[in-house]
Amino acid sequence: MTAIPLTFYLGLAALLFSIGLYGIMTHKSGIRMIMCIELMLNSANLNLVAFSSYTDTLHGQVFAIFSIALAAAEAAVGFAIFMAIYRMHDKINLDELNILRW
Amino acid sequence: MVKTALEEFAFLIPLLPALAFAITFFFGRKMPSGGAIVPILAIAASFVISFMITLGLLANPEEVVNQSYSWFAVLNIGILIDPLAAVMLSMVSFVSLLIHIYAVSYMSHDPGRARYFAETALFTAAMLSLILSDNILQLFVSWELVGLCSYLLIGFWFEKPSAAAAAKKAFLTTRIGDVMFLTGIIVLTSDLLKVAGGFQEGVYLLRFDEIFSYIPQLSALQLNVFGFEISHLTIITLLFFGGAVGKSGQFPLHVWLPDAMEGPTTVSALIHAATMVTAGVYLVARTFPMFIAAPDSLMVVAYFGGFTALFAGTMGIVMNDLKRVLAFSTISQLGYMMLGLGLGTAIGLEAVGISLFHLINHAFFKALLFLCAGSVIHAVGTQDMRELGGVGKVMPITAATMTIAALALAGFGIPGTSIGTSGFMSKDPIIEAAYLFGEHSSNWIPYIFSIAAALLTSIYIFRLIFMTFTGKPRSNYHGHESPAIMTIPLSILALFALVFGAFTRTGFMNFLEETFANSFVNLDIGNLAGIGRNELVEAGGHEPLIVLWLPLIVALAGLAIAFVIYYLRAVKLGALASMKNPVYRLLYNRYYQHQIYTEFFSIGVVYGVIAFLTQVVDVIVDSIVEGIGIITVGVGEELRKIQTGVVQTYATAVIAGVSLLIILIKLIMEVL
Numbered sequence: 001m002t003a004i005p006l007t008f009y010l011g012l013a014a015l016l017f018s019i020g021l022y023g024i025m026t027h028k029s030g031i032r033m034i035m036c037i038e039l040m041l042n043s044a045n046l047n048l049v050a051f052s053s054y055t056d057t058l059h060g061q062v063f064a065i066f067s068i069a070l071a072a073a074e075a076a077v078g079f080a081i082f083m084a085i086y087r088m089h090d091k092i093n094l095d096e097l098n099i100l101r102w
Numbered sequence: 103m104v105k106t107a108l109e110e111f112a113f114l115i116p117l118l119p120a121l122a123f124a125i126t127f128f129f130g131r132k133m134p135s136g137g138a139i140v141p142i143l144a145i146a147a148s149f150v151i152s153f154m155i156t157l158g159l160l161a162n163p164e165e166v167v168n169q170s171y172s173w174f175a176v177l178n179i180g181i182l183i184d185p186l187a188a189v190m191l192s193m194v195s196f197v198s199l200l201i202h203i204y205a206v207s208y209m210s211h212d213p214g215r216a217r218y219f220a221e222t223a224l225f226t227a228a229m230l231s232l233i234l235s236d237n238i239l240q241l242f243v244s245w246e247l248v249g250l251c252s253y254l255l256i257g258f259w260f261e262k263p264s265a266a267a268a269a270k271k272a273f274l275t276t277r278i279g280d281v282m283f284l285t286g287i288i289v290l291t292s293d294l295l296k297v298a299g300g301f302q303e304g305v306y307l308l309r310f311d312e313i314f315s316y317i318p319q320l321s322a323l324q325l326n327v328f329g330f331e332i333s334h335l336t337i338i339t340l341l342f343f344g345g346a347v348g349k350s351g352q353f354p355l356h357v358w359l360p361d362a363m364e365g366p367t368t369v370s371a372l373i374h375a376a377t378m379v380t381a382g383v384y385l386v387a388r389t390f391p392m393f394i395a396a397p398d399s400l401m402v403v404a405y406f407g408g409f410t411a412l413f414a415g416t417m418g419i420v421m422n423d424l425k426r427v428l429a430f431s432t433i434s435q436l437g438y439m440m441l442g443l444g445l446g447t448a449i450g451l452e453a454v455g456i457s458l459f460h461l462i463n464h465a466f467f468k469a470l471l472f473l474c475a476g477s478v479i480h481a482v483g484t485q486d487m488r489e490l491g492g493v494g495k496v497m498p499i500t501a502a503t504m505t506i507a508a509l510a511l512a513g514f515g516i517p518g519t520s521i522g523t524s525g526f527m528s529k530d531p532i533i534e535a536a537y538l539f540g541e542h543s544s545n546w547i548p549y550i551f552s553i554a555a556a557l558l559t560s561i562y563i564f565r566l567i568f569m570t571f572t573g574k575p576r577s578n579y580h581g582h583e584s585p586a587i588m589t590i591p592l593s594i595l596a597l598f599a600l601v602f603g604a605f606t607r608t609g610f611m612n613f614l615e616e617t618f619a620n621s622f623v624n625l626d627i628g629n630l631a632g633i634g635r636n637e638l639v640e641a642g643g644h645e646p647l648i649v650l651w652l653p654l655i656v657a658l659a660g661l662a663i664a665f666v667i668y669y670l671r672a673v674k675l676g677a678l679a680s681m682k683n684p685v686y687r688l689l690y691n692r693y694y695q696h697q698i699y700t701e702f703f704s705i706g707v708v709y710g711v712i713a714f715l716t717q718v719v720d721v722i723v724d725s726i727v728e729g730i731g732i733i734t735v736g737v738g739e740e741l742r743k744i745q746t747g748v749v750q751t752y753a754t755a756v757i758a759g760v761s762l763l764i765i766l767i768k769l770i771m772e773v774l
Contacts, residue, residue, distance in 0.1 A: 024753050033749070098747025 009050035016043035030082045030092035034075060041071045108154050109167045112181050115151055115191060115234060118144035119227035123220050130216030137216055138206045141223035145202060148230060149195035156188040160609075163616035168236060170306065178306040182236030186458065186617040189610070190233045190384060193462050197376045197469050198226045200591040204473055205368040207587045208480055212366075218258060222372060225251035229377050233384065236622075237308040238287055241385070245283070245349070248378045249276050255369040256362045268361035275358040279348015283385075286341030293320055293334050310388070311623045317395045321633050335396040335634075342389055343403055350382025351433045352440060353410040357695050359433055360417075363425040367476030370425060375432050375472050376465035383439045383461055387454050391618055394446050395630040404444025408536070408551035411437030413693075415558030419565065420689040424475045424485040427566050428468070431511065434555055435464045441548060442532040448539040450638040451618065451627045455611040456531040462610075463524035463603050467510035470595035471563075474504035477584045477592065478570060484579065487569040494571030496581040499589045501571045503596040508567050510599040512560040512657045517650040520604050527603030529556070530653050537649050542639045556653050560660020568668035 016039055023036030045064045052060025082092050089096070122144035130137030155167060163185055170180035183191065202222065209215040228251060232244035257269030287308075294307045297319035306312060323334035346352070351359035362374045373379070386393060386403060393399050411434045418430035439457045446453030477500040478493055479485045494501035506523075513529040515522015533556065536549040583589070618625045631638050667673050688694070 021757065025750055025757075028750075094749050097749075 006050060006054045009046060013043040013046040013050070016040070016046065028093050028095045030078075030085070030094050033094065034078045034082075038071060038075065041067060041074075108151065108158060109169070111151050112155065112167050112169065112183060112234070115148045115195070116227045116231035118147050119223045119230065123224040123227060126216060126223055127220035130220055133216070135206055135210065135215065136219050138202065138209075138219045141219050141226070142199065142202045142206075144223065145195055145199045145226055148226075149192070149199050152188070152191040152195050152230075155183055156192045159183070159185055159188050160613060163613060164620045166620045166622045168622050170236060170309070172304075175303045176301045176306065177239060178237060178309065179240050180236035180306075180309065181234050182310065182622060183234055184617050184620055184622060185613045186384075186387060186454070187233050189458065189462060189614070190380075191230060193465050194226070194229050194233065194377050197465050197595075198222070198229075198372060200594060201368050201372045201376075201469065201473070204476075204588050204591040205366075207585050208368050208476055209366065214258065218255075218366065221251055221254050221258070222369070225255065225373060225378070229381070232381060236310060237306060238290070238310070238313065238389075239308050241388070242283060242287060245345070245381060245385075246280060248373075248381060249273070249280065249349070252276070252362070252373050252378055255373060256365040258365050258369065262364065265364040268358075268364040272358040272362050275355050276348040279345045279355055279382075282341045282348070283345025286338050286345065289334065289341065290320075290338045293323055293338070296323070313389075314391050314618075314623050314625055317392060317630060318633060320392075321395055333396060335392060336399050339389065339393045339396045339399040340402060342385060342392075343399065343406075346382030346385050346440070347406065348382070349385075350379050350436045350440065351410075352382070352406050352437060353413050354695070356410065356414065356433045357692075357699060360421075360426050360429040360692070363423070363429050367425065367472055367479055370429070371469045371472030371476065374429065375468040379432060379436060380439070380461050380465065383436065383443065383457060386440070386443050387458055390443070390446065390451070390454050391623075391625050391627065391630050393443070393634075394450070394627060394636060395633040397635045400444050400447040400634070400636065402444070403440055404447065404539075404548050407437045407440025407442070407444050408548040408555075409437070410434065411441060411555035412551045412558070413437075415555045415562065417689055417692050418562035419558060420686060421562075422487050424478065424487055424490075424566065424570065425472070427487075427562055428471050428475060431471070431559065431563065432468055434559060435460070435468065435511070437555070438529060438532055438552065439464070441552060442535065445532070445535040445539050445548065447631075447634075447636045448542050448639050449535050450631055450636075451615055452611065453535070454617060455614040456528065456535060458614055459603075459607070459610050460528035460532060463510070463528040463599075466595055466602060467507045467523075467525055467599035470503060470507040470592060470599050471511065473588070473592055473595065474500050474507065477588055478581075480588070481581045481584055482579045484577070487566065489577035489579070490570045491573040491576045492571070493575075493581055497571075497583050499583060499592065503589075503592040504571070505567055506596045507599050508563045510603075511563050512660065513556065513653055514657060515604075515654070517654060520607065522604060524599050524601075524603030526654075527607050530650075533653050534649065538639060542637070553652060553656060557656040557660050560657040561664050564661050564664035565668050568664055572669055 020036040020039035020043065023039065024033055027033055027036065045067050048060040048064040048067065050060075052058065052064070085097065086092055119141060122141040125140050126133075126137040130140075133139070159166065166185075167181060167183035170178045173179045202219070205218070205222070209218055212218065225248060228244050228247035232241055232248060235241040235244060253269050253273040256272050257265050259265045260269070290313070291308065294313065294316060295301065297316050298305075298307055298312075301307070317335065320338070321333050321335045324331045325334060325337065326332075348355045359374060359379065363370050365374075393403065414430045414433035414437060418427050418434065421427045421430060439461050442457030442460060443453050445456075449456075475485070478490070478497065481497060481500075482490065482493060484490065510523035510525035513523065513526040515526030515530070517530070520527075533549070533552045536552045540546040540549040618627060628638060691697070
């Protein structure tokens with residue numbers, strides 16, 4: 001059986017991560033940023049699962065499940081905050097939320 | 103075998119009084135008469151041990167008691183009981199014992215007597231430890247401890263402002279000397295390290311035998327001051343002498359001692375007459391080989407001692423306070439002891455003998471004088487001699503013992519025989535040595551000082567006797583003889599003041615000469631004197647008859663003067679002893695030294711300098727401190743602009759940082 005080489009998975013994960021990173025650095029909308037963060041997290045999950053299959057152990061997969069749970073929790077909290085912000089500002093533009101600076 | 107067994111207990115000599123201090127301090131208030139019994143028993147035991155060891159040493163002076171325990175790798179605590187330490191130990195524990203017994207009655211009405219007995223026990227422990235220490239550092243620690251006890255006991259009645267001020271004055275004045283002493287120790291240590299080539303484990307450089315063995319090398323170290331080559335040994339010994347000047351109340355640091363009389367009279371007797379103030383003399387005697395090997399040091403000691411003897415005597419004549427007269431007398435007698443040591447420049451090791459002999463005898467008769475004064479004060483309730491008079495009728499034992507002490511102080515005895523009071527036996531050798539010195543070097547100043555001081559001594563002490571005990575009462579007082587527990591110590595001391603000198607004279611001198619030649623140190627004093635460029639003369643004995651008789655003649659003259667003025671009242675005192683007489687005013691105000699030291703030096707110079715320095719410090723330090731503040735605020739102003747509040751900026755910074763880190767790690771891995 002010809003398996004897909006590990007490098008391909010890692011390359012895909014790196015690509016996903018870079019897309020997510022680009023999104024965070026360029027977009028101003030909170031929703032988009034959260035989506036980008038999810039993208040970066042999932043690229044890491046992909047790495048974990050790929051390594052898990054490569055080394056023939058289950059550690060990575062277990063780790064990935066925890067990571068997904070964490071991402072869900074993070075998304076829940078994040079969207080709750082954005083809901084609150086939306087009620088106050090009628091938009092979720094993180095650039096304008098700068099009252100805590102100097 | 104008995105002797106070796108006793109040596110095992112030598113460490114108990116200071117330890118027992120120290121334990122007594124702890125017990126009395128914590129439980130004394132619950133015990134009868136302030137727990138006095140504990141220190142009395144402890145000091146009695148110390149005295150017995152000291153005395154037995156002294157007897158053992160008398161039989162065999164070569165074998166000194168020496169025990170050493172490691173403290174740090176290069177410092178030790180140790181016990182050294184050689185003839186010098188042995189006589190001091192016996193005297194201190196004996197006098198302290200008698201004074202403690204006396205104080206049971208003297209302090210019986212005082213609510214703070216438990217504290218009193220605890221502090222005197224601590225003092226005795228510290229003093230004994232000072233005497234038997236075998237290294238200079240342990241001596242210094244004990245030296246500071248006795249200073250502390252002195253401070254506590256002068257300020258015993260601290261609710262009296264004058265007592266609190268006197269305690270502070272004593273503490274600060276002696277501190278000047280102590281700082282000099284400590285500086286001397288530091289210089290000595292650094293020099294020893296130089297000549298011995300650094301520390302070695304198990305070699306205790308500050309032990310006296312080590313110090314003495316390096317004297318030639320220390321003497322060779324020279325320091326150039328304004329073109330004069332000064333031996334390091336001279337500097338070290340002069341700094342040590344500075345410490346002795348403070349502790350032993352020598353001019354110009356004697357100002358604290360008269361004020362120290364604010365404490366209980368027993369404290370004056372114990373600390374400020376018999377024991378602590380002699381620590382300075384003991385220090386010079388202990389390091390005598392260093393002094394004699396240092397050019398000029400002993401001359402300084404002799405001049406200061408001689409001058410102090412005379413200077414304090416002049417002030418003693420005009421004081422009206424019973425205890426003040428005795429305080430100036432103590433200063434004057436300490437001057438004699440210092441003079442005796444200083445004359446070692448001519449008579450060598452014999453100087454230690456005559457000086458220590460005077461120290462021991464003085465301890466007996468001066469403690470007696472103070473205790474008698476205390477007896478009078480206790481019974482009559484005043485210490486102003488102008489209000490006394492006729493006390494001899496109501497207090498015959500006190501009057502008799504005090505007269506004996508006065509005779510001893512003035513030095514009455516028949517020259518050329520062994521009939522005489524203790525003071526005669528020990529003061530005359532010092533005056534004769536001063537004569538020898540004068541004859542040898544044609545420098546008569548020490549001799550003139552000592553003879554003049556002898557005349558003054560006789561005048562002031564008999565003035566005190568006549569004013570206190572004879573004539574009619576000059577105020578309304580109700581006196582009564584003191585109880586037996588007070589008069590018995592007086593009688594014992596009076597016995598010692600009368601006959602101790604006559605019995606022990608030659609034996610004592612010979613014993614003391616063994617101090618620097620035994621199993622601990624073995625020094626050739628003549629050789630060391632050569633290093634110090636001191637020419638020793640052969641012992642006297644061929645002085646003209648007038649020299650032998652002159653001290654007695656001036657003592658009799660002093661007695662006659664006091665008798666005429668204060669007993670017969672043949673001279674109108676009003677004109678002489680009034681503030682209109684400038685000499686009287688000068689003496690009565692103690693040469694205005696208090697004013698000079700306090701108002702001119704302390705307030706004018708020290709405070710002035712401090713005020714000036716404060717302003718300088720304000721300008722310099724403030725500008726530094728404020729500058730730092732301004733810089734910090736300015737940098738903060740700029741740096742806070744980094745905090746944009748935009749999430750993306752932060753995220754970018756984090757990512758840039760992490761990337762940089764990874765690249766760095768990668769690079770380092772490549773290199774390694």
